[in-house]
Amino acid sequence: MPRNQQIHLDNRPQGEAVASNFKLVTTDTPALVDGQVLVRNHYLSLDPYMRGRMNDAKSYAQPQPVGEVMQGGTVGEVVESRSPKFAVGDKVVGFGGWQEYSVVDASQPGSLKKVDTTHVPLSYYLGAVGMPGVTAWYGLVKIIAPKEGDTVVVSAATGAVGSAFAALAKARGCRVVGIAGGPEKCKYAVDELHFDACIDYKEHSDGKAMGKALKEACPKGIDGYFENVGGWIMDAVMLRMNAFGRIALCGMIAGYDGAPLPMAHPALILVSRLKIEGFIVSEHMEVWPEALTELGTLVATGKLRPRESVAEGIAAAPEAFLGLLKGKNFGKQIVKLV
């Protein structure tokens, strides 16, 4: 029985999330019963949506329970199996949580999926070829539904969702403009992620400056916007949207800490005849196969080369997560456990 280090939610945040909301716990892994497999987690995914679940608020998802392992996506290797579906050595993606080992009931549909690491590195199944990639795909293809030549904008441009969004939108003949924090991220977005332009929100740090930068970067206006952040950046983008523009809303990271986050100009929805739609990718499992196929191909052909921000060891997870909420990561934030 290997020893298993875990991160628990110890208590809920009062306002901003802090390190003391988490607790490192060491346990033994239990003996398996029939149908179960033991997975050694190689990488753990950190995602903004987790912050929402730390609150005990009405939301689309059950809150993360206090005193239990933080929930989250993982990739790893089967190290023991009492299921006919999985063999020791299989590489798998699942929802193992913030811990080194997970016991998984393999009879549960969707609990664990075998993946091929020939052309796609294992960790990418947490990012570009995983939930964030499919999130970008759904928002772009099903909500924004761009025509060739449309201008589309994405916030958090160098993150896992943003980088997949750019590759998918370029493949559809769009002009793709990113918004990211700092010159290094913006340079990376243009040089490596194929954005046509990227606006530094730290340089253009109020609505007026952002509006001017958007006008320059989007001379034909904005047809589609993929929102990861919310707040004043969304307000500035809405002012530059073309008639019949579409906004896919998949995150409002700016509001997770509980500060009220109003939308300044909702009348623009009417004036510009906008469509705004919120979505959660796990409710649209029907698109995953199609989306993952396209994303895997983009990675295998070098058209999508997402960057990763790698924290080392389970104990580093809370700090890395808090940094993610402040935009300190650069690319998909993961924790390397092996």
Added chain:
Amino acid sequence: MPRNQQIHLDNRPQGEAVASNFKLVTTDTPALVDGQVLVRNHYLSLDPYMRGRMNDAKSYAQPQPVGEVMQGGTVGEVVESRSPKFAVGDKVVGFGGWQEYSVVDASQPGSLKKVDTTHVPLSYYLGAVGMPGVTAWYGLVKIIAPKEGDTVVVSAATGAVGSAFAALAKARGCRVVGIAGGPEKCKYAVDELHFDACIDYKEHSDGKAMGKALKEACPKGIDGYFENVGGWIMDAVMLRMNAFGRIALCGMIAGYDGAPLPMAHPALILVSRLKIEGFIVSEHMEVWPEALTELGTLVATGKLRPRESVAEGIAAAPEAFLGLLKGKNFGKQIVKLV
């Protein structure tokens, strides 16, 4: 040549619109040239959208020009014709503006339409069987797209749009809840317009009280919302929307006077996976025939008996319009000219 009294926009509002923004002007009607008809306007339509056009702001429509006749829908009778398409005595609906007589170029497609007043009173072509009715139809059928048993809510419930919305939604098996100002309007909504319930926003005059009233009136939550008003009422409704709810946004009367009108909880769009869509019915002419057929049938069979607020004489138009913006009308606001 009959004398023609007109209301002009004399100057643009600074904040709230006031009577001195308008001017009564008397002119002669000009002699017709080939292709033109002279229409004596029997009724003039007053609609909230006109307030938006009085501003010189970026919007979907050209601003109403200063020093010219206020634009607006009219119904009337052809009194002189130099067009083979129209004969003297024809009842017509058009966009004649705030004046007693209009000269119309009948060769222009859509400039004038002959209507049948056998089963539908002439003035209804400005309301239930006109632009407001089609507005309700489009928002309900194309955006909210309710299933039988859904709960739908409409603000400005006893207005032209709201009353048509109720009849259309009842025909689709929905629970229909209105929001209106004052006990008299609410009673009328339930007794005459077939609303299942109607909430008095003057009685429930803050977000908390409105939320409680909505919870009682909509025990299964809200699946669709047709927004005519904006502001705190919309905020309260959003808090009660079910997952995958749809909001059709066709007016934000609360914001026309230029005061900023933020949306308090846009994160709900994500949390409840809402779709919000703004629209202008004149951009969807393809639905008009289908919508008008259904609306005409509802009127002819007594299922839609809209109420009218009638001002008398062209000089009364500005005051009636300013009252409309404050919710003083009760039913579709028109001005009777003949």
